[in-house]
Amino acid sequence: MRTSAQPDFAVIGGGLCGRLVAWQLAGEGHRVALYERGDAAGSNAAAWVAAAMLAPLAEAASAELLITRLGAASLDTWPALLAQLPEPVFFQRNGSLIVWHHSDRAEAPLFERRLRANAPADLLDGGLVPLAGAQVGASEPSLAGRFAQGWLLPHEGQLDNRQVLSALAAGLVQRGVEAHWNATVDDHAMPPARITIDCRGLGAKPAMPTLRGIRGEVARVHAPGIGLSRPVRLLHPRYPLYIAPKQNDLYVIGATEVEGEDMSPVSVRSALELLSAAFSVHPGFGEARILELNSQCRPTLPDHRPVLLWDGAGTLRVNGLYRHGYMIAPEVAGEAVRFASALLDGRVADADAFADWRHNARWSELFRLDDAHDRAQTRPAATFNV
Ligand SMILES: Cc1cc2nc3c(=O)[nH]c(=O)nc-3n(C[C@H](O)[C@H](O)[C@H](O)COP(=O)(O)OP(=O)(O)OC[C@H]3O[C@@H](n4cnc5c(N)ncnc54)[C@H](O)[C@@H]3O)c2cc1C
Numbered sequence: 001m002r003t004s005a006q007p008d009f010a011v012i013g014g015g016l017c018g019r020l021v022a023w024q025l026a027g028e029g030h031r032v033a034l035y036e037r038g039d040a041a042g043s044n045a046a047a048w049v050a051a052a053m054l055a056p057l058a059e060a061a062s063a064e065l066l067i068t069r070l071g072a073a074s075l076d077t078w079p080a081l082l083a084q085l086p087e088p089v090f091f092q093r094n095g096s097l098i099v100w101h102h103s104d105r106a107e108a109p110l111f112e113r114r115l116r117a118n119a120p121a122d123l124l125d126g127g128l129v130p131l132a133g134a135q136v137g138a139s140e141p142s143l144a145g146r147f148a149q150g151w152l153l154p155h156e157g158q159l160d161n162r163q164v165l166s167a168l169a170a171g172l173v174q175r176g177v178e179a180h181w182n183a184t185v186d187d188h189a190m191p192p193a194r195i196t197i198d199c200r201g202l203g204a205k206p207a208m209p210t211l212r213g214i215r216g217e218v219a220r221v222h223a224p225g226i227g228l229s230r231p232v233r234l235l236h237p238r239y240p241l242y243i244a245p246k247q248n249d250l251y252v253i254g255a256t257e258v259e260g261e262d263m264s265p266v267s268v269r270s271a272l273e274l275l276s277a278a279f280s281v282h283p284g285f286g287e288a289r290i291l292e293l294n295s296q297c298r299p300t301l302p303d304h305r306p307v308l309l310w311d312g313a314g315t316l317r318v319n320g321l322y323r324h325g326y327m328i329a330p331e332v333a334g335e336a337v338r339f340a341s342a343l344l345d346g347r348v349a350d351a352d353a354f355a356d357w358r359h360n361a362r363w364s365e366l367f368r369l370d371d372a373h374d375r376a377q378t379r380p381a382a383t384f385n386v
Contacts, residue, residue: 007031007178008344010193012185014038015045016161016325017318018199019168020081020333025340026175027084034177035191037184037203042165046201049218049296051244051252052161052326053231054078057127057153058096059324060119061111066305066365068119070328075157077330082159086174087167090160090247092230097140098151100235101280107235108149127155142227142282158231160246161326195343197336198317201299202261208309208319213261213297216323217270218254219278223288225249234281241277243285251288253278257323266293298322306332308339308366310354316340317370335363 007030011022014036022034038044056063056071063071075093082089100108115128129152137144139152172179187206190196198204205211228245244252256270271293278285301307301320306328309317318336321328339357342348348357351369358367 006192006194007033008193009033009195009197009340010035010191011197011199012190013198013200013203014179014181015042015199015201016047016165016329017201017321017333017336018197019165019172020329021197021199021318021336021340022177022179023168023171023175024333024337026172026177028337028341030341030344032177033180033191033193034172035180035183035185038182040169040179040181042162042169045165046216046296046298047161047165047325049216049294050161050326051218051231051242051254052159052164053096053242053244054093054157054159054327055096055153055231056327057115057119057123057156058098058233059327060123061114063118063324064305065118065120066363067324067328068123070306070331070363071324072120072123074328074330075155077334078157078159081330082164082167084171085167086170087163089163089167091157092159093155093157094230095152095154096156097136097143097230097232098153098235099136099143099147099232099281100149102148104236105149107237111235112151123155127153129154140228140230140232142284143232146282156231158244159326164326194314195340196315197340198315198319201319201321202297204299204317204319208301208317210302211319212259212300212302214300214322215258215260215262215295215297216255217258217266217274217293217295218252219266219271219274219290220292220294221251221253221278221285221288221290223249223251223285226251226282226284228282232281234277236277239273239277241274241281243278243281250291251278251285253285261297263295263297266295298325306366307368308332308336309368309370310339310343310348311370312351312354314343316343331363332366335361335366339367
């Protein structure tokens with residue numbers, strides 16, 4: 001039974017999406033409760049391990065147009081969003097550098113072909129700058145003389161993932177969100193709320209059986225003296241790698257992509273591959289100190305697309321952000337917040353209204369109606385114990 005003491009929204013899962021959605025809904029004056037099975041730092045989330053590169057054009061090598069467009073729009077949205085948070089977050093828009101070793105030069109035309117085929121013309125225009133060896137050195141002096149060619153993707157960005165999670169946690173407090181950390185929510189005992197927003201990432205698998213994990217492993221190293229100023233991607237047929245420089249000589253080196261929901265520690269093979277590839281980009285990484293080897297699983301749907309899945313009643317699921325969570329979260333979360341508000345005030349209450357909403361939405365391809373599965377699963381009015 002719902003009472004007036006219920007919050008307007010229960011957001012389940014406080015990784016990247018859950019925090020963003022809860023914080024934005026609270027910013028609109030709604031009463032919001034958030035439930036996260038891990039800690040306030042976010043250390044249980046895929047978002048904790050991510051490199052947080054915001055690279056829509058580079059990702060177009062393997063991502064479809066929808067993802068590229070969401071990424072490009074989100075890149076423009078991040079600064080305004082970060083400016084409202086109560087803690088500073090490292091964000092830069094200094095581009096990505098793409099390089100390859102001479103023996104792997106066959107990868108370069110393949111990469112370029114995929115970008116030109118998948119990315120919209122406006123992103124490619126001035127966004128993919130070929131560099132001769134001297135220009136590689138001019139853009140990244142520590143790589144001078146090491147690569148005969150490269151590309152600069154000057155408009156791309158990155159941020160510090162852990163600072164975002166921390167700043168959002170502080171933002172939740174500031175906006176009066178009732179945050180329950182270390183609180184695992186069971187599918188059969190959803191907390192009371194008028195609208196539930198499921199942002200559990202891979203944890204939503206009981207409700208979204210086609211969701212799967214794609215394991216990713218990264219190394220975090222401290223490497224003073226190298227001084228890369230932007231993420232560097234190494235094209236390689238077997239070990240495509242990125243090195244994302246954060247503040248204070250910290251580098252995130254990643255990432256493997258392994259099918260499966262294995263959350264065990266990083267394998268020796270992966271550690272060797274990641275660290276050797278980084279060493280091949282710059283020998284200074286030989287003297288770096290390994291701060292962490294970490295693994296997590298990217299929440300992924302069969303079509304590798306994000307989804308806003310409405311059950312036709314009081315539950316919206318935001319999921320499938322795969323390897324692009326940071327890159328696309330502002331737009332996906334923004335769309336989720338607009339739709340959730342419409343659910344709350346009854347503007348969307350049936351399939352026809354949903355179809356209209358989807359038709360007029362900025363990102364209509366995100367929306368799906370899951371009546372078959374979820375109508376069968378009515379929300380039980382169970383007691384929730386933290
Ligand atoms: C190695 C790696 C590198 C990546 N690099 C990048 C990158 O460079 N750029 C980029 O854009 N993206 C990157 N990503 C992807 C990005 O991290 C994800 O897309 C993003 O974190 C998904 O956000 P989410 O909120 O859906 O899921 P998550 O961040 O995983 O959050 C889900 C949260 O739900 C909680 N939860 C689960 N079940 C329950 C439950 N029953 N009750 C309560 N809470 C629950 C979890 O504890 C977790 O905190 C990377 C991911 C990995 C693994």
